[in-house]
Amino acid sequence: MEVSSLPISASQRGKLISSGYTSLSSLSSVSPSQLAQDLKISENEALEILKVASRRSELDITDNGACAIVNGAQTAWDMLQEEESSVRITTSCSDLDDILGGGINCKEVTEVGGVPGIGKTQLGIQLAINVQIPADYGGLEGKAVYIDTEGSFMVERAFQIAEACIEDMQEYNSFLRKDSKDSQACQIRKDPKDFLDNIFYFRICSYTEQIAVINYLEKFVSEHKDVKAVVIDSITFHFRQDFEDMALRTRLLGGMALKLMKLAKTFNLAIILLNQVTTKYSEGSFQLTLALGDSWSHACTNRIILYWNGNERCAHIDKSPSMRSASAPYAVTGRGIRNCASNSKRVKMM
Amino acid sequence: MANQLISQMGLPKSIAYVFAARNIITAKDALSLTEFEMMELLDVGLAEVTLALAHISEVSCPPYQTALSLLEHRIQNEYLAGHLPTRLKGLDAALCGGIPFGVVTELVGPAGIGKTQFCLKLALLASLPSTYGGLDGRVIYIDVESKFSSKRMIEMGFNSFPEIFQTEGMAKEMAGRILVLQPASLTEFTESLQQLKVSLLQHHVKLLIIDSMTALISGENGQGPPRQHALGWHISFIKSLAEFSRIPVVVTNQVRSQGRDEASRYLFQVQDRTEFPEDLMSFDSHLVAALGIHWAHAVSIRLVLESRSGQRFIKLAKSSISPPMAFLFNITASGIFLIDDDGVEMMGPEINAIHCQGHSGIVNFDTEMTR
Numbered sequence: 030m031e032v033s034s035l036p037i038s039a040s041q042r043g044k045l046i047s048s049g050y051t052s053l054s055s056l057s058s059v060s061p062s063q064l065a066q067d068l069k070i071s072e073n074e075a076l077e078i079l080k081v082a083s084r085r086s087e088l089d090i091t092d093n094g095a096c097a098i099v100n101g102a103q104t105a106w107d108m109l110q111e112e113e114s115s116v117r118i119t120t121s122c123s124d125l126d127d128i129l130g131g132g133i134n135c136k137e138v139t140e141v142g143g144v145p146g147i148g149k150t151q152l153g154i155q156l157a158i159n160v161q162i163p164a165d166y167g168g169l170e171g172k173a174v175y176i177d178t179e180g181s182f183m184v185e186r187a188f189q190i191a192e193a194c195i196e197d198m199q200e201y202n203s204f205l206r207k208d209s210k211d212s213q214a215c216q217i218r219k220d221p222k223d224f225l226d227n228i229f230y231f232r233i234c235s236y237t238e239q240i241a242v243i244n245y246l247e248k249f250v251s252e253h254k255d256v257k258a259v260v261i262d263s264i265t266f267h268f269r270q271d272f273e274d275m276a277l278r279t280r281l282l283g284g285m286a287l288k289l290m291k292l293a294k295t296f297n298l299a300i301i302l303l304n305q306v307t308t309k310y311s312e313g314s315f316q317l318t319l320a321l322g323d324s325w326s327h328a329c330t331n332r333i334i335l336y337w338n339g340n341e342r343c344a345h346i347d348k349s350p351s352m353r354s355a356s357a358p359y360a361v362t363g364r365g366i367r368n369c370a371s372n373s374k375r376v377k378m379m
Numbered sequence: 380m381a382n383q384l385i386s387q388m389g390l391p392k393s394i395a396y397v398f399a400a401r402n403i404i405t406a407k408d409a410l411s412l413t414e415f416e417m418m419e420l421l422d423v424g425l426a427e428v429t430l431a432l433a434h435i436s437e438v439s440c441p442p443y444q445t446a447l448s449l450l451e452h453r454i455q456n457e458y459l460a461g462h463l464p465t466r467l468k469g470l471d472a473a474l475c476g477g478i479p480f481g482v483v484t485e486l487v488g489p490a491g492i493g494k495t496q497f498c499l500k501l502a503l504l505a506s507l508p509s510t511y512g513g514l515d516g517r518v519i520y521i522d523v524e525s526k527f528s529s530k531r532m533i534e535m536g537f538n539s540f541p542e543i544f545q546t547e548g549m550a551k552e553m554a555g556r557i558l559v560l561q562p563a564s565l566t567e568f569t570e571s572l573q574q575l576k577v578s579l580l581q582h583h584v585k586l587l588i589i590d591s592m593t594a595l596i597s598g599e600n601g602q603g604p605p606r607q608h609a610l611g612w613h614i615s616f617i618k619s620l621a622e623f624s625r626i627p628v629v630v631t632n633q634v635r636s637q638g639r640d641e642a643s644r645y646l647f648q649v650q651d652r653t654e655f656p657e658d659l660m661s662f663d664s665h666l667v668a669a670l671g672i673h674w675a676h677a678v679s680i681r682l683v684l685e686s687r688s689g690q691r692f693i694k695l696a697k698s699s700i701s702p703p704m705a706f707l708f709n710i711t712a713s714g715i716f717l718i719d720d721d722g723v724e725m726m727g728p729e730i731n732a733i734h735c736q737g738h739s740g741i742v743n744f745d746t747e748m749t750r
Contacts, residue, residue, distance in 0.1 A: 036425030038418060081424070145675035146697030146731065154699070175446070180482055180622050181679050184450045185475045186700045225447035232441060234619060237407040244410070244436030249443075269673065270611040277411065284413055305676040316646045317672075334645055340729065345647060354647075363702055 032056070035081055044068045045078070056082045116169050118160050118258060118299055120152065121194075122366045124357040125344050129333075135169075135257065135299045138289050138328075140264075142304035142319035143335030148342060148361040149303045150181045152335070153260040155366045156301055157228050158190050160258040163219075166198050171257025172227040174249070176242055178266045182230065191224035193364035229253070236267035240281065243288050250296045259292070263303040265320045279324050286328030302329060341369055385409060388438045394431050397421050406439035463505055463514060463586065463627045466539075467708070469720035470693065473701040474680070478627040483618055483677065487632045487668045488684030489735040492691065493710050494631045495524075497684070498588050499532045500714040501629055503539075505586035506556040511543060516585025518557045519575065521568070523594040527559050538713035565595050572616060579624040587620065591631040593669040610670070614677045630678070633669040634733050666733040685734045693717075696730045703730040 031052060032045050048067045050056055056064075056079060065075035117132030126132050133139055133156060143149050157175050162168025175182060198219075229249075233239050250256050264285075272278050293300045307320040319326065319334065326332070332348040341358040358369035382405045385398050401420050403409050409432065412420065417428045444452075453461045462476030471477050478484050478501065486494045502520055507513025520527060533554060536544045544550050562568040578584070596610060621628040668675060675681065681697035693715075694705040704722035708715055 036418075038422045038424050040422050041424070077424070081426075144672065145678075146681065146703075150699045174443075179677070179679075180618055181699055182446075183479075183679075183699045184446050184453070187446050188450065189700075222447050222450075225450060226445050228446035229443045230446050230449055231443050232622075234441070234622075235407075237410050238439065238441060240410040241406065241436040241440040244433060245440040248433065248437060263676075266677075267615070270615045280413065281411065306672060308672065311646065317644060318646065334647070336645060336648065338648075345645075347647065361702065 032082075035078075035085060037078060037081055041068075041070070041074070041078060044070065053082055053086050057086060115297075116164075116167070118156055118169060119162070119167075120359075120366055121155055121159060121197075122357075122359040122368050124368055125359050125366070128344070128346060128352065128355040128357045130352055133258075133299050133301060134331075135297050136293050137330040138286070138293055138300045138302065139331040139333065140302045140304055140319070140329035141333045141335065142306055144306050144317065144337070147335045147337070148359075148366065149335060150183075150262055151186075151361050152366055153262045153301060153303055154182070154187050154190055156258055156299075157260050158187065158194050158224055158365070160299070161224055161227050162194070162198070166201060169257045170255075172229065172253060172255045174229045174231070174246070174256055174259045176231045176233055176239075176259065176261045178233045178239060178261070179263055180232065181262060184225065187225060187228065188221050189363065190365040191221035194224070195219055195221060196364075229256070233267070236272075236281070239267055240285060243285055243292075246292055247288075247295075250292065250298065256296070256298065258299045258301065259289075260301045261303065263305055265303075265305045269305070269320060279322070282321060282325050283328065286325070290330070382407060383439050385435060388435060390431055390434055394423070394427055397423060398431075406435055409435050410439070457625070458509065458514065461625070463501065464512060465501065466504060466512075467693075467706070467715070467717045467720075469704075469706050469717050469722050470695075472720075473695055473704050473722060474698065475700050478629065479680070479700075480625045480627050481622050482679035483621055483628045483630060484680040484682065485630050485632055485678040486682050486684060487634065487696075487733065489634050489666065489686075489733065492684045492686060492735075493708075493715055494684060495526045495590055496531075496710050497715050498590050498629060498631065499528070500535060500539075501586065502557050502588060503532055503536055503553065503714075505627075506553050507540065507543065511540065514585035516556070516583045518586045518588065519579075519584055520557055520559045521571070521587070521589045522559050522561050523568070523589070523591055525561055526590065527561075529554055532557070534712060535714040538711075562595075568595055569613070572613070572620070576620060579620065579626065584624070585626055587626060587628045589617070589628070589630045591633055592674075593631075593633040596670070610674060614674065618677060632674075634666045634735070635669045636666060666735055668733070683731070683733055685732075687734045694725065694730055695722075705730075 032050055033042060035042065035053075045051075045056075045068065050059075050064075050067075059079070061072050061075045061079055064079065065072040068075065115135055117126075117130070117134050119126055119132040120129070141149055141152060153175070157173035160169050160171045160173050162170070164170045231242050233242055246259065268278055268282060289300050289302075292298055305320045306317050308315045309318040310316075317336075319332070326348070329348070330350065331346070331352075334345045334347045336343055336345060338356070338358070342360060343356050343358050345356045346352055346354050360367050360369045384405060385403065385408075386395055388395075388406075390398070398404075398409065398421065403412075403420075409417070414425065414428050414432065417432070418425055421428065457480065460476060461480040462471075462474065462478060463480070464471050464477035465474075486497055488494050498520070502518045504512075505514040505516060505518050507515065509515040533544070533550050536550065536553060543553070560571055562571055575587070579587070592610075617628060617630070675697070678697065679699065680695075683694040683696045685692050685694065691708050691710075692705045693708050695701050695703055703725040705725050706720075706722045707718040709718055710716075
């Protein structure tokens with residue numbers, strides 16, 4: 030192990046190397062005062078360096094230890110077990126759930142994009158409600174964080190969707206316990222307001238705040254352990270305006286994507302990013318494509334594109350390591366995201 | 380909060396001085412760098428950098444609210460639970476009470492369809508005393524196309540609210556609450572927007588109307604960066620104006636004819652073309668909103684006004700609170716009104732199509748101008 034891999038400041042690293050301490054083993058036997066003398070630094074500083082170094086070499090020892098060949102790794106078999114036991118967040122549209130393998134997966138970052146008015150925000154709100162479905166009904170019984178960068182979150186709409194969700198659960202309840210006599214006892218005591226109370230809403234007004242909130246999420250989620258879904262609506266908005274320096278943008282977006290993936294893994298979260306579309310010239314014609322450019326398209330684990338297919342709204346899995354590319358129709362109704370009904374024109378009574 | 384000073388964030392003194400020494404003054408400066416760049420720049424260890432960044436992030440992150448407190452706050456503190464009723468019963472019902480406060484609502488439609496008529500009516504409604512269901516406040520009307528007509532507005536007032544307007548001096552008072560700005564260029568418009576930010580709150584302004592957004596851009600065409608970027612700043616600024624003063628903002632948008640090479644599908648759809656034998660382009664009518672997809676993402680509610688075989692329709696093309704609906708409407712002396720309060724739920728992308736055939740207005744749109 031080289032000294033240069035230690036997470037210490039550049040000047041300290043420089044001093045270490047120029048005094049001949051190039052490997053970790055050379056630091057293992059030296060005393061703090063000796064080091065302080067050699068490097069012409071204070072003893073406190075020397076002590077800090079040694080602490081960092083010993084922490085690092087401890088890691089090395091466990092690396093070569095019994096249980097794991099590489100520290101932090103997990104066998105593919107364990108991963109499979111874990112994956113099979115994990116509960117997914119339903120989208121409330123069974124066709125869509127089918128192609129997604131049961132819904133939106135936890136521990137993954139899923140990007141959803143589409144033209145204006147296709148239903149991205151609707152899906153975001155739906156997921157923020159559905160993550161709260163109690164475990165008795167096959168849900169996660171979690172809470173949701175909704176990060177709104179565009180101001181498009183409509184609390185009235187969330188209320189409607191929550192109401193419909195409760196109705197569905199009641200229906201399911203009476204269906205399941207039709208025969209048993211205790212159906213009265215199993216009434217749902219949930220109110221739409223309880224659902225709204227479990228959505229933590231952040232309103233973000235600049236890209237700096239967006240980075241800040243993503244950094245802060247780690248602490249927030251560790252304080253609110255039952256948060257199971259994070260919806261960012263949209264990831265794009267602030268990064269599309271007023272950005273001169275495209276290299277900086279790519280770097281910031283890349284950093285954000287990494288942090289989000291880490292969050293998803295550590296806290297077992299489903300992270301849903303909503304993205305806008307833009308036009309792109311390729312193969313001789315203009316195509317629609319999700320915004321933020323090609324390097325961003327690598328950032329998410331799954332990518333779902335919502336689009337119009339004739340008169341139907343459809344979702345297309347554009348990228349996923351585990352699911353095959355497929356499309357499914359869905360509908361946005363007064364009750365939220367649902368299966369596509371085939372009857373084409375319904376007169377709605379107000 | 381992006382420009383919050385690091386020196387006032389309560390970081391440990393030793394590290395706060397290092398930030399100051401390297402000229403990293405605001406949260407924006409700090410958060411635009413990665414941890415490793417920061418280590419190099421500040422010459423401190425990873426642990427300190429991570430701690431400092433976590434602290435800066437926490438401080439500059441806005442506080443959260445639960446959706447429930449958001450709802451309760453609106454119901455308690457805002458008149459009409461944060462909506463400006465349009466007095467078009469069906470539309471109000473679909474929008475949960477009217478044009479919502481705090482977001483940008485867009486009207487799109489061909490020339491002569493009644494966008495300005497709708498705006499005039501909204502301006503009037505917002506200025507009405509609250510006893511008559513208005514917002515009892517001032518209205519700022521940014522009239523880019525010089526189409527504002529006080530005469531027409533007062534005529535509408537007389538016909539729809541005779542009891543108010545026949546009272547001596549009321550017409551004067553109502554009309555006196557509507558401030559009309561006629562900027563001649565984008566620069567002028569930008570300046571007035573910036574002034575507005577302060578005066579919106581001070582002067583009890585309850586509605587901001589911009590008629591239209593498109594004319595501003597087409598006037599400036601031919602120089603500078605492409606149009607999308609010219610509007611970038613305005614989009615975020617108008618949205619934040621709406622948000623922070625909690626007022627409805629209504630913006631109109633013109634239409635232009637769709638170019639042949641216009642993108643309307645994704646790459647994967649093109650590849651699958653054999654699966655969809657019918658050409659998807661065919662449903663896309665020849666008209667599209669003049670400001671592109673970038674702008675369309677930014678508006679929260681889009682109302683499309685169109686005419687089909689002599690009948691005028693108002694369609695809720697984008698709204699996160701209502702399913703896509705279309706309402707038949709007409710324009711009379713009292714302004715715009717719905718012929719049928721029961722809307723028809725629309726299916727498919729038809730909701731975004733803009734038809735323009737056989738309405739009585741002067742149909743004259745110039746592709747060169749709107750482009």
